[in-house]
Amino acid sequence: MPALPVPAPLRRTAARAADVLRRAAERCQGSPRILDLLAALSCLALMGLDLPGLASADNSLNGLTAALVLAAGAGTLLLRRRLPWVPYLTALLFIGWLHELTLIQFALYSLGRFRGRRAAVLAVAGYLLYALLLFHLPGWPAMRAETFSGFLGLVVPIGVLAAAVGIAAFRQDLVRELDARRSQDAVHSAVEAERTSVARDVHDFVGRELTLLTVRSEVLAVRARGKPYEKDFDELAETARRAHLVLNDIIVHRGERAATPGVEGLPGLAEESGRAGSPVRLSVDPAVAELSPLRQAAVYRVVQECLTNAAKHAPGEVIEVAIAAEGPRLRITVSNALPERLPRRAPVSAGSGTASMAERVRGLGGTLTAVRCPEGYRVEATLPRG
Template identity: 40%
Template sequence: MLRDLRGVRVPTAPGSDQPMLRRRPFVVLACGLLIWQALFFAVSGGFGILAVPVAALVAGPVLWAWHRPVAAWAAMTAAAVVPTGLGLVLDSLIVPLPWYFDQMLAQLPVMYVLALSAGVRVTAAAFVLTLAAGAAVALPQDMEPDRLARGLLSWALALLTAVILGYARRVRRLATLRVAEEVGRLRILEERARIARELHDVVAHHMSVIAVRAASAPYRIPGGVNEEVAREFADLNAAARASIQDMRHLLGALRGSGDAPRSQGPQTEPQPGLDDLGKLVESVRRAGVPVRLSAADLELSPVQSVTVYRVVQEALSNVVRHAPAAETTVTVAAADDRVTVEVENRPPRRPAAPAPAGSGLGLIGMRERVAALGGRLTTGATDEGGFAVRAELPRGDGG
């Protein structure tokens, strides 16, 4: 349980490191309770100058629960005991009890957040200890048994309700995260299959060229070739065709649907690459986005070339959707043994119109493509309020 206590934090919102609960309701409730409790303890309780610190002890855990639920619960348990004990010491006309409505207003949010953030063992132990602490200060008082029983029972039911609501939200959140994780895993597999299909198209094109040239070489060479050379070209042709067939089998396995239909055959049209960036940028300009392209004259392998194109394509698509009319710079350059691709846009000139929900595969696809070549992709907001996508690819043998 001690290990569980050390790791208890309010769950974060998906995709960020900020707590999933908003801070403002906790601040408003804590301030309201502080004022109300200070007046109550000073006027009705006769606490005098001690009213303010006692009120802060009662209201403080509400604000603390937003960030540290276990520490907030410990302070709340003390806050349930201190006002009662101090009222008895000062012989107050009204001795505050833990189940008074104003004190429960401070306890219920803390128990709710604790149940949302911690496991069942921690929450159950905290619930029992809270009731035990309250009962310890209430039992010694000269109070009718019926009133004491009603007070403890109503208090226990109120705390239990907060715990159940918090635990229910915790279970619902964990179930949602599991589903989202599974969906994300499926999307990654789908994106990898799509990348495999595109790589298949690139490689199949070149292998088809090799097969055709190997088969026709004996007839194209002036004067013909001897029998040994002809057999060598035939072997090259057979190896190229076998490689194409193997790629088809692999692609079918990635699709999860068996071999590709024989009637389709490999696609021999090459995928777009570095030489097609100009057309891509021009199409984006026609969509109203001012784009400046700076691409070095590089010699890349077909796989590297299509990866550069797809990264730029997806980054520009995001600019069109989320930063309309934003000035954008596309840079493709070589640095040492690496190829750097950078797409950076300034803040949009006008608010983006609501866009239909996408597939969520944009960044996933870029990251998978770059990682497949041993590269690295970084994305994030710029200091000027824009957004930047930067990919680094090793040049390898294709540079």
């Protein structure tokens, strides 16, 4: 049965509604949910133009029922990003029941846009075979193509063009994402270049001071031969020499070999801290030895920075270090009491050690908290084991 003519006021109202929706879409390009809602409303507005014909062509529908059915079908477009096959199957139902071709255009576009070329081609093939079958069955409306050539000129372009536009939008999304990643890589490269420049400056200036400290300590050790504090000067010279070697290892020879030890180096850290006057009680879960080298290096660096901070701000206090594997997470806890008397001189500190620790831990998907509590100072970090 041919569709009833659409009244002019209804056409003007639908045109104005489509224009309003288009302007709203331009203002809300950054909100996917709003865009999906606008797509559903646009589809409903276009299908509303066929409402008089649908109500008269199917005796089971009146004007209100047809409007509700079309609204339900258009509502499936709200799922087009996560479940684009739902509006597609609904559109096929509408073709077989109501011979409505508007929803299938939105559904094919959504499949091409959010699932790519393969899904879109498969969906177009299914749509064409299904429509061709319905065309050869009794009841296909003349307004949707009275002859086979009319079918090929109307039904086929509707599906092919909608899917093609969706595929083009999908590729454009990929291009934009690639450009964003390239920009991000450029920023990372710039940051790495700046870090390299800073590292060279650190090596040049700090390395010079460490060299002078090493030489001066060795001279003082020679002058103190046979005296009780000769050993202290020897240890100071050895510490400065080792610090210079570590500086070279990190900055000059970075990348040539792994400079950061794993959990096997924690006892050495504890022993070194004890010699410096801050004894360490170390507890390490045996399962920690099974972690990847990257995570073991992170554990080592966190403990090393915590021991350094404790030696600066709470010299002489006992430091508790506990590393435990708790299910899929690894927990690092370092705590120490605070001294009753503050040091006569404030320790030299740039305040970036804790921030550096937190950045390293977050980079591996973990968390880090450092708080001052009545018992003293406590640092707690968690890392994923896998």
